[in-house]
Amino acid sequence: xxxxxxxxxxxxxxxxxxxxxxxxxxxxxxxxxxxxxxxxxxxxxxxxxxxxxxxxxxxxxxxxxxxxxxxxxxxxxxxxxxxxxxxxxxxxxxxxxxxxxxxxxxxxxxxxxxxxxxxxxxxxxxxxxxxxxxxxxxxxxxxxxxxxxxxxxxxxxxxxxxxxxxxxxxxxxxxxxxxxxxxxxxxxxxxxxxxxxxxxxxxxxxxxxxxxxxxxxxxxxxxxxxxxxxxxxxxxxxxxxxxxxxxxxxxxxxxxxxxxxxxxxxxxxxxxxxxxxxxxxxxxxxxxxxxxxxxxxxxxxxx
Ligand SMILES: [Mn+2]
Numbered sequence: 581x582x583x584x585x586x587x588x589x590x591x592x593x594x595x596x597x598x599x600x601x602x603x604x605x606x607x608x609x610x611x612x613x614x615x616x617x618x619x620x621x622x623x624x625x626x627x628x629x630x631x632x633x634x635x636x637x638x639x640x641x642x643x644x645x646x647x648x649x650x651x652x653x654x655x656x657x658x659x660x661x662x663x664x665x666x667x668x669x670x671x672x673x674x675x676x677x678x679x680x681x682x683x684x685x686x687x688x689x690x691x692x693x694x695x696x697x698x699x700x701x702x703x704x705x706x707x708x709x710x711x712x713x714x715x716x717x718x719x720x721x722x723x724x725x726x727x728x729x730x731x732x733x734x735x736x737x738x739x740x741x742x743x744x745x746x747x748x749x750x751x752x753x754x755x756x757x758x759x760x761x762x763x764x765x766x767x768x769x770x771x772x773x774x775x776x777x778x779x780x781x782x783x784x785x786x787x788x789x790x791x792x793x794x795x796x797x798x799x800x801x802x803x804x805x806x807x808x809x810x811x812x813x814x815x816x817x818x819x820x821x822x823x824x825x826x827x828x829x830x831x832x833x834x835x836x837x838x839x840x841x842x843x844x845x846x847x848x849x850x851x852x853x854x855x856x857x858x859x860x861x862x863x864x865x866x867x868x869x870x871x872x873x874x875x876x877x878x879x880x881x882x883x
Pocket of ligand 1: 808
């Protein structure tokens with residue numbers, strides 16, 4: 581890991597008890613939480629996911645006859661500087677870039693959604709270009725400012741990503757709660773696909789897969805998949821900072837994820853699973869679903 585080894589904290593547990601990296605697809609915890617606008621707590625997600633994962637069966641939802649844990653190794657957590665957004669994003673960029681260069685791809689466990697901006701820069705710099713950004717989220721995260729006066733936060737970072745990283749295609753999936761101004765902004769984007777929660781729910785699996793395949797085939801280059809778990813319904817995933825009703829079911833999210841990982845294949849350079857917030861999770865009832873989502877991503881991602 582070159583000179584960036586100082587930025588790691590080796591955790592007491594590894595995810596699902598897998599070896600530290602190593603060989604395989606690396607899992608990196610990014611406990612960034614610097615720009616929270618409502619209920620805090622995402623910084624605690626990577627460590628609690630690791631410790632609880634020891635006690636689960638490692639069975640993915642769809643049994644493909646493979647052990648998804650054979651594919652991965654654990655990088656531990658990134659060590660961050662509380663409240664220092666720019667330095668943290670730069671550190672994420674450095675370490676994720678190293679990880680992609682060394683292992684070909686990386687799976688990041690957040691942390692707040694803003695970390696995906698650092699990951700996007702790392703994808704761009706490791707590949708020399710940036711292809712498709714896929715934003716699976718109840719929100720568009722594309723406000724000009726939020727809170728008012730703050731340019732960079734977890735509610736605005738996609739606008740920075742568009743301006744700084746310049747994706748060839750941006751896909752918004754599962755949104756249902758937005759400000760009119762940010763909707764106007766994303767509707768005017770060239771090379772974008774917008775599928776609201778209602779749209780996703782109205783499509784069958786075949787239609788969804790056709791659409792994902794068409795999108796992925798029409799642009800070459802890297803794919804960066806960023807999943808905010810608040811895209812799920814609060815009855816499934818109450819443990820988030822900014823819950824929104826009428827969310828996706830787990831099987832709807834799984835269809836989307838599978839289609840992207842199937843068609844994206846080796847072009848998928850980074851998957852971010854962000855915004856799980858243990859302090860906002862009554863009885864930690866969202867934790868089994870969060871762990872299952874990680875396991876299902878491991879099951880479908882190509883080595
Ligand atoms: Mn988000």
